Amino acid sequence: MIQTKKPKWLGALVVCGVLSVNSLALHAQTDGQSIPQRITTNSRMVGVGTTNILDTYLSPEEYHGTDIRYISHTLRKREGKRMLQEIVHQGNIAYVDTRSGSGKELTGNYRFQYGWHYACQSWQWGRQELRLEAGGNIELALGFLYNTRNSNNPAQAYFSLSVLPTAAVEYLFPNPFHRNSQRKCCLRYALGVPVAGLMFSPNYGQAYYEIFSKGNYDHNIVPTYPGNAPSLTHRLTFDFPLFRATCCIGYQGEYLQSHVNELKRHSYTHTLLVGIVKTFKLTKVNR
Numbered sequence: 230m231i232q233t234k235k236p237k238w239l240g241a242l243v244v245c246g247v248l249s250v251n252s253l254a255l256h257a258q259t260d261g262q263s264i265p266q267r268i269t270t271n272s273r274m275v276g277v278g279t280t281n282i283l284d285t286y287l288s289p290e291e292y293h294g295t296d297i298r299y300i301s302h303t304l305r306k307r308e309g310k311r312m313l314q315e316i317v318h319q320g321n322i323a324y325v326d327t328r329s330g331s332g333k334e335l336t337g338n339y340r341f342q343y344g345w346h347y348a349c350q351s352w353q354w355g356r357q358e359l360r361l362e363a364g365g366n367i368e369l370a371l372g373f374l375y376n377t378r379n380s381n382n383p384a385q386a387y388f389s390l391s392v393l394p395t396a397a398v399e400y401l402f403p404n405p406f407h408r409n410s411q412r413k414c415c416l417r418y419a420l421g422v423p424v425a426g427l428m429f430s431p432n433y434g435q436a437y438y439e440i441f442s443k444g445n446y447d448h449n450i451v452p453t454y455p456g457n458a459p460s461l462t463h464r465l466t467f468d469f470p471l472f473r474a475t476c477c478i479g480y481q482g483e484y485l486q487s488h489v490n491e492l493k494r495h496s497y498t499h500t501l502l503v504g505i506v507k508t509f510k511l512t513k514v515n516r
Contacts, residue, residue: 274504294325391426
């Protein structure tokens with residue numbers, strides 16, 4: 230029986246082909262890993278605090294009571310990039326009354342913010358880091374206020390759209406209870422001040438049925454700016470690792486004011502916050 234010898238160059242060609250395929254696969258994997266990871270940090274907090282409410286459309290008196298709220302705060306960025314995306318959902322409800330207890334009010338509000346921040350500067354020493362951010366958000370606010378004592382005009386509706394310059398500073402440092410851990414603590418302070426926007430407001434002495442039933446428009450969409458609606462929201466939070474989770478505690482102060490259409494309104498709220506922080510990393514791989 231005659232045996233056919235395989236040429237030596239055929240085996241060499243097969244070996245070269247296998248090595249080439251492996252090299253291409255390794256190169257593709259390396260390219261995929263070089264794409265910056267998308268990092269998302271989400272804080273979900275509940276808060277309880279005190280609030281002071283005045284709305285002269287319903288009553289000339291100030292109302293005081295307890296405020297309960299939920300906040301979802303999200304920051305998104307890519308590793309090595311300076312731009313950050315911020316998304317905030319916030320809802321609250323409060324039950325308030327006068328000092329004499331002669332009247333009660335119920336209020337509820339929802340606020341949504343979306344914006345971009347720029348990581349201006351950072352300073353590092355050892356395992357500690359200080360970061361400075363600045364940017365701007367757009368805020369949509371909806372809400373209501375119901376007065377249990379009024380029979381003619383018992384409720385007030387709220388709607389506003391605002392532009393807020395924002396700033397934040399973060400201080401990251403090692404866990405003092407476990408210094409060898411890679412998970413750091415984070416102290417963050419942020420504030421936002423509305424500088425321009427639009428808000429809905431009935432005019433002085435104008436009933437809601439005149440607006441919506443008769444269609445009597447009377448400067449009910451009002452431009453706002455710091456002169457007629459000076460407001461401020463600031464928040465201080467402390468994130469710290471606890472077992473396998475990251476928890477946060479904090480404080481939020483909210484000072485909302487307006488004086489339009491001869492009507493005054495304010496809402497001053499001080500809230501203690503507690504919540505959970507989660508961080509996700511998403512990597513896009515080229516195929």
